[in-house]
């Protein structure tokens with residue numbers, strides 16, 4: 001019986017690449033889902049052992065859909081992380097491979113991919129209409145299926161191969177060193193061969209409403225336990241403008257006594273604490289023997 005891994009599909013997404021790097025063994029079946037919520041919901045219903053979705057990008061920041069779905073809609077633990085290189089390519093149906101960019105009428109891609117290439121699009125495709133779709137490979141598939149339309153997609157090198165498109169321009173993201181953090185959700189997991197970079201515990205902390213300086217006191221509790229915080233981000237509670245949940249990533253194992261002490265302290269004076277997961281973190285550089293997107297590995301090597 002093979003363990004099933006759901007990922008943001010269709011085949012050819014960056015998430016597909018990351019899934020192959022995270023689960024390289026024969027013993028897994030990869031199943032593409034249409035959207036990030038579909039992945040997280042299906043894992044939450046135990047339809048899959050694992051799920052893989054993007055959570056943060058080096059240029060555009062957090063994938064807020066992932067964060068909000070984890071906060072408000074599902075209770076699935078984060079069980080792993082991979083930092084993976086991203087190279088965005090501009091691709092077009094072969095029927096239009098000689099079309100001047102000025103004649104392109106529409107650009108399709110995932111919001112994150114569009115945001116990573118805003119400068120390029122302003123300079124080279126100022127008149128094209130932006131259409132957001134659920135993933136980069138979904139955009140490539142639509143260009144294949146809408147052959148006669150003068151449209152382009154932004155996405156991974158592998159997507160142009162899978163969907164028979166022509167690459168108009170490679171690595172069009174506005175900044176070099178473009179990486180995305182992908183998370184594994186579901187069952188406990190560790191990479192079968194790669195050395196982990198470090199452990200991480202992600203927390204969701206909600207402050208008491210009537211406590212001036214509460215956030216400072218939370219940070220003090222971590223500082224007192226010499227717990228390094230690698231990220232802190234506020235997300236709306238969606239209940240009232242100006243009220244937030246705080247997502248805090250700590251570089252410590254979830255069962256470490258120092259973390260237990262800090263969280264006991266913050267809970268004692270009215271904070272609500274939810275552990276989103278405690279998990280090993282990996283970086284692409286340590287996962288050498290995995291098939292990767294040509295553009296991404298080239299982009300990585302050009303870092």
Ligand SMILES: O=C(O)C(=O)Cc1ccccc1
Pocket residue numbers: 008012013014015016054057086110112113134135136137180
């Ligand atoms: O995985 C994909 O291809 C996506 O569409 C999500 C995404 C978009 C941009 C960078 C990383 C992941």
